[in-house]
Amino acid sequence: MKASWAAFAVAGLLCAVSPGQKPAAPAAAAAKPDESSLIKVDVTRVDMLFTVTDKKGRFVTDLTKDDFEVMENRRPQQILQFAAKSDIPLRLGILIDTSNSIRDRFRFEQEAATEFVNSVLNPHVDKVMVVGFDTTAQLASDLVDNPNKADEAIAMLRPGGGTALYDALYFACYDKLSLDQPKSDYRRAIVILSDGEDNQSRYAREQALERAQRDEVVIYAISTNISHVESDGDKVLNELTHETGGLAYFPFKAEDMEQSFQNIANELRHQYNISYRPEPLATDGLFHEVQIRVKGRKDLIIRTRAGYYAQKL
Numbered sequence: 001m002k003a004s005w006a007a008f009a010v011a012g013l014l015c016a017v018s019p020g021q022k023p024a025a026p027a028a029a030a031a032k033p034d035e036s037s038l039i040k041v042d043v044t045r046v047d048m049l050f051t052v053t054d055k056k057g058r059f060v061t062d063l064t065k066d067d068f069e070v071m072e073n074r075r076p077q078q079i080l081q082f083a084a085k086s087d088i089p090l091r092l093g094i095l096i097d098t099s100n101s102i103r104d105r106f107r108f109e110q111e112a113a114t115e116f117v118n119s120v121l122n123p124h125v126d127k128v129m130v131v132g133f134d135t136t137a138q139l140a141s142d143l144v145d146n147p148n149k150a151d152e153a154i155a156m157l158r159p160g161g162g163t164a165l166y167d168a169l170y171f172a173c174y175d176k177l178s179l180d181q182p183k184s185d186y187r188r189a190i191v192i193l194s195d196g197e198d199n200q201s202r203y204a205r206e207q208a209l210e211r212a213q214r215d216e217v218v219i220y221a222i223s224t225n226i227s228h229v230e231s232d233g234d235k236v237l238n239e240l241t242h243e244t245g246g247l248a249y250f251p252f253k254a255e256d257m258e259q260s261f262q263n264i265a266n267e268l269r270h271q272y273n274i275s276y277r278p279e280p281l282a283t284d285g286l287f288h289e290v291q292i293r294v295k296g297r298k299d300l301i302i303r304t305r306a307g308y309y310a311q312k313l
Contacts, residue, residue: 044277044278044281045080045184045275045276045277046072046275046276046277046278046290046308047183047184047216047273047274047275048070048273048274048275048276048290048292048304048305048308049085049187049216049218049245049271049272049273049304049305050245050271050272050273050274050292050302050303050304051245051267051270051271051272051302051303051304052272052294052300052301052302053300053301053303054299054300054301055299055301059266059267059270060300061084061270063272063294064082065079065082065274066295067294067295067297068082068274068292068293068294068295069292069293069295070274070276070290070291070292071290071291071292071293072276072278072288072289072290072307073288073289075279075280077276077277077278077279078276078277078279079274079275079276080275080276080277081273081274081275082272082273082274082275083272083273084271084272084273085187085271085272085273088185088186088187088273089122089125089126089127089185089186089187090120090121090122090125090126090127090128090186090187090189090268091126091127091143091177091180091186091187091188091189092120092121092126092127092128092129092188092189092190092191093128093129093130093131093172093173093176093177093189093190093191093217094113094116094117094128094129094130094131094150094154094190094191094193095131095132095133095165095168095169095172095190095191095192095193095194096109096110096113096130096131096132096133096154096157096193096194097109097133097134097163097165097192097193097194097195097224098132098133098134098138098157098158098159098160098161099133099134099135099159099160099161099162099163100134100159100160100161100162101163101195101197101224102159102194102195102224103159103160105224105226105254106157106159108254108255108257109193109224109254109257110154110155110157111258112193112222112257112258112260112261113130113154113191113193113261114151114154114155115258115261116191116258116261116262116264116265117147117150117151117154118147118151119261119262119265120264120265120268121145121147121150123145123146123147124145125145126145127143127144127145128141128143128144128147128150129141129142129143129144129150129172129176130150130153130154130157131168131171131172132157133163133164133165133167133168133194134159134160134161134162134163134164134200135161135162135163135164135200136161136164136167136200137164137167137168137171137172138157139171140153140154140156140157141153141154142176143176161200162199162200163194163197163198163199163200163201164198164200164201164202165192165194165196165197165198165201165208165236166198166201166203166204166205166207166208167200167201167202167203167208169190169192169208169211169212169219169240170203170207170208170211172190172217173188173190173208173211173212173214173215173217174211174215177190177215177217178215183215183216184273184275187218187268187271188215188216188217188218189217189218189219189220189246189268190212190217190218190219190220191220191221191222191261191264192219192220192221192222192237192240193221193222193224193257194221194223194224194233194237195223195224195225195231195233195234196221196223196225196231196232196233196234196235196236196237197231197232197233197236198233198236205236205239205240208240209239209240209243209244210309212240212244213243213244213287213305213306213307213308213309214309216305216308217244218244218245218246218305219240219241219244219246220241220246220247220248220249220264220267221237221240221241221246221247221248221249222248222249222251222257222260222261222264223237223248223249223250223251224254225250226251226252226253226254228252234248234250242306243305243306244305244306245303245304245305245306246303247263247264247267247303249263249264274292278310282310283310283311283312283313284310284312285309285310285311285312286309286310287307287308287309287310288307288308288309288310289306289307290304290305290306290307290308292304
């Protein structure tokens with residue numbers, strides 16, 4: 001079924017509007033509760049989910065709490081909890097570009113996405129949803145724990161129209177992935193299949209990215225640009241993934257999408273989580289930068305989100 005634009009309009013009232021951009025009109029439908037009623041977690045605790053690899057891209061999974069140090073705004077922080085999060089329930093959104101620009105590669109997108117769902121989803125534990133986007137975002141399948149339902153939704157998508165990537169991203173984060181609380185009990189991730197171009201969204205890129213950061217959603221992307229020439233859309237995908245701790249993949253041909261999906265599936269099962277209480281504690285509603293390092297190991301690479309938005313009290 002199609003996602004109502006009323007959901008976007010209501011969500012737009014809760015988000016800062018970019019300069020020169022008018023806020024969405026109020027919706028006639030009942031508004032979603034504001035963020036203060038959704039956040040049920042300890043606002044003094046920060047959870048950082050991250051991946052560690054060597055310089056060849058191989059996962060490093062044998063590290064302990066004492067191997068890491070955390071810095072917030074360049075101040076060292078005390079780690080309270082540490083865990084290898086290989087089995088935490090997954091809340092996953094697959095956002096598939098159905099615009100005219102990818103029509104010739106659409107069949108490969110569908111086949112690769114279907115294989116990914118079946119390989120990564122742990123039935124009755126994980127949940128996945130499917131959102132197609134062209135001129136508008138369309139909820140093809142709500143969050144379900146049955147991969148067959150997601151497969152059916154992917155198969156029913158049809159290409160055509162413009163591209164509203166940022167609207168789809170905002171909708172997936174705010175209206176869906178943010179609902180399961182507390183946040184620390186779930187891994188929230190989005191996989192975008194797109195060329196990264198956007199010509200229809202009512203939300204700006206900055207708004208969509210901020211929404212993902214506030215809802216602690218890691219973004220992965222598989223570019224459908226197979227021209228072998230970096231485009232502006234490729235730069236967008238790199239920004240969205242880098243700032244949230246994910247990664248963008250750029251297959252040489254459409255048939256290589258399956259391997260990109262497999263790489264993402266492997267990463268989702270090889271992650272660490274660190275929890276700490278910021279010192280000094282800030283409740284200013286602003287973005288705070290966080291760095292995680294492996295002590296004395298410059299040969300290792302950590303990928304995580306750039307920071308977090310503090311709750312405003």
